Amino acid sequence: MVLTSYEIAFLLAKCGKPYSDGKSLKKVSIFLQKMQMIQKFLHISKQISCSTTNSKYFSLALDESCDITDNPKLSIFIRSVNSKFEVTEKLLGLEVLETSTKEALCAKILKFDYVLKPVSRCINKIKARPLNHRLFRTLFEDAINESGELLLFCEVRWLAKGKALERFFSLKDEVIEFLEKNNELPDECELVKY
Numbered sequence: 001m002v003l004t005s006y007e008i009a010f011l012l013a014k015c016g017k018p019y020s021d022g023k024s025l026k027k028v029s030i031f032l033q034k035m036q037m038i039q040k041f042l043h044i045s046k047q048i049s050c051s052t053t054n055s056k057y058f059s060l061a062l063d064e065s066c067d068i069t070d071n072p073k074l075s076i077f078i079r080s081v082n083s084k085f086e087v088t089e090k091l092l093g094l095e096v097l098e099t100s101t102k103e104a105l106c107a108k109i110l111k112f113d114y115v116l117k118p119v120s121r122c123i124n125k126i127k128a129r130p131l132n133h134r135l136f137r138t139l140f141e142d143a144i145n146e147s148g149e150l151l152l153f154c155e156v157r158w159l160a161k162g163k164a165l166e167r168f169f170s171l172k173d174e175v176i177e178f179l180e181k182n183n184e185l186p187d188e189c190e191l192v193k194y
Contacts, residue, residue: 040095044076047092055080057194071096116161118188119168120153122175125185127152132182140174147171 048060058080065073076092126132127150137144144150147170151163168175176189 040093044093048078054082056083057081114191116153116165118185118191119165121185121188122179122192123150123153123164123168125179126150126175132178136174136178139178140171143171143174150175 048058058078061075061077061079063075063077065075074093074095076095077089078092079087079089081087126136136150148167150171151167153161153164172192176193179185179189
C-alpha cells in the first residue's frame with residue numbers, strides 16, 4: 001500500500017500540474033485500476049495454487065456473461081481431480097469486466113504456457129511448413145471448411161492467441177491424427193488429447 005501511494009505521488013509530481021487537473025487524475029485513476037486488477041489476479045492465482053496442490057489434474061473455465069443490469073462479468077471456475085478420482089468444482093471469482101485490457105493483464109499474470117506451448121508447436125508444425133499445410137488441408141478439407149483454417153500461432157497478440165486456440169480445438173482430433181500419422185510431436189499430441 002505504501003509503495004502504491006508513492007507511485008501515485010510520483011505520477012502526480014511528474015505531471016507538474018495541480019491535483020485538480022483532469023488529465024493528471026485520469027492517469028492516476030488508470031494506474032489504480034491496473035493495480036486493483038493485478039491484485040485480483042494475484043489473489044486468484046494464489047487460489048488456483050491452493051486448489052491444485054492435491055490435484056492430479058485440473059482445468060480452468062472462464063466465462064463472460066452479463067448480470068441483470070447488463071454489466072459484463074468474468075466467472076472463473078476450477079475443476080480438479082485428486083488421486084482418488086474425486087472431482088471437485090469451485091467458483092474462484094466473479095470479476096467485473098471494465099475494459100478490454102483485462103484480457104491482456106490476464107494473459108501476462110496467469111501464464112498458460114503448459115497449454116499454449118504444446119498447442120503452438122502443433123499448429124506451427126502444420127502451418128509453418130508448406131508441404132504439411134497442403135497435406136493437412138487435403139486430408140481434412142471438410143472439417144476445415146466447417147471450422148475454418150488453422151491460424152498460425154502469434155506470440156505477441158493475446159486476441160490472436162485466443163482465435164488460434166479456438167480454431168485448434170475445433171480441429172483438435174484432425175491435428176492429432178495428422179501428427180500421429182507422421183510420427184511428429186508425440187509428447188505434444190499426448191498433452192493436447194485431453
